[in-house]
Amino acid sequence: MPTDNGRRGDVLRGGALVLLGVLATAAVWFLFATPNGRAARDDPRHAAADVRGVVQAHPVESASALVGAYLTLAILCLPVWWLQIFAGVAFGLWWGGGLCLIASAASAAVTAGLADWFAGDWFHARIESKRERLRWLDETLGHNGLLVVMSVRLAHVLPFGLSNIALGLSRVSTRDVLLGTLLGNVPAVAVYVGLGAGYHPLTNWRFDSAVGLINVILLVPLLLRYAKPGWFRRIGVE
Secondary structure (H helix, E strand, O other): OOOHHHHHHHHHHHHHHHHHHHHHHHHHHHHHHOHHHHHHHHOHHHHHHHHHHHHHHOHHHHHHHHHHHHHHHHHOOOOOHHHHHHHHHHHHHHHHHHHHHHHHHHHHHHHHHHHHHHHHHHHHHHHHHHOHHHHHHHHHHHHOHHHHHHHHHHHOOOOHHHHHHHHHHOOOOHHHHHHHHHHHOHHHHHHHHHHHHOOOOOOOHHHHHHHHHHHHHHHHHHHHHHHOHHHHHOOOOO
16 A cells, blocks of 8 residues: 555656646747747747847846756756757856756755655666666666766766756766766757857867867866776775
8 A cells, every 4th residue: 555655756746747737838838839939949040139138137047047047957858968958058158057957956865856856766666776887887886876867967978957857867876967067068058058159169179179179178087087996995986
C-alpha cells in the first residue's frame, strides 16, 4: 500500500508534469504562432531593436526577464541559441554573456534535479541495477562529475536539454552540473552572444583567438586527467 508521503509525492510529480506541459505548449505557441515570437526566432536583431529602449530604461527587469525566459526554454529542452544572440544584441557581450552563463548553469542544475526527482529512483532500480557496465559507468561519472560535465559542454555531443536530463539520471552531483556548466559553456555562449553583439565570430580573429584560448584553458584539466591520473587520485578523483 502506498504511504501518504508516497501519494503526496505522486501528486506533486503529476502537478509538476502538467505545469511543464503547459509551459512547453505556451512557449511553442509563442515562438511559432505569434508575430513577436516569429520575429524573435527568425531575426533576433530586429526584435532586439524594439526592446533596446526598454532594456536601457528598465535594466533589472529586463535582465530578470531574459534569465527567466532562458530558464523556461532550457528546462523544457527548447532551443536557446537564438536567445543568446538576442542577449548579445540587447545587452552586449559582457552583460549578455554573463546573464546567459548564469541562466544556463542554473537551468542545467534545475533540469538535472527535476530529472533525478521524477525518474532517478526508477532509473537506478529498474535499469541500472540490471546492467553491471551501466552501474560501473554511473559510479565512475559520479567520481568525476565536474570533468564529465565540462567535457559534455565543450564537446557539444548532446543537445543542452537532453544532456541535463542524462546528467540528472546519473550520480553526478548538482554542484558539479552547476559549476561544470558555468565553466564549460563559456566558449559556446561567447560565440552566440558575440554574434549578437556584433563581434562576427569566424571573421574577427581577435575574438576567435580569445574564445579559442578560453577553450584550451578549460580543456587542460580534462587532458591532464588522462595524461596524469595520479595527480587527480591524490585529490580524490578516481
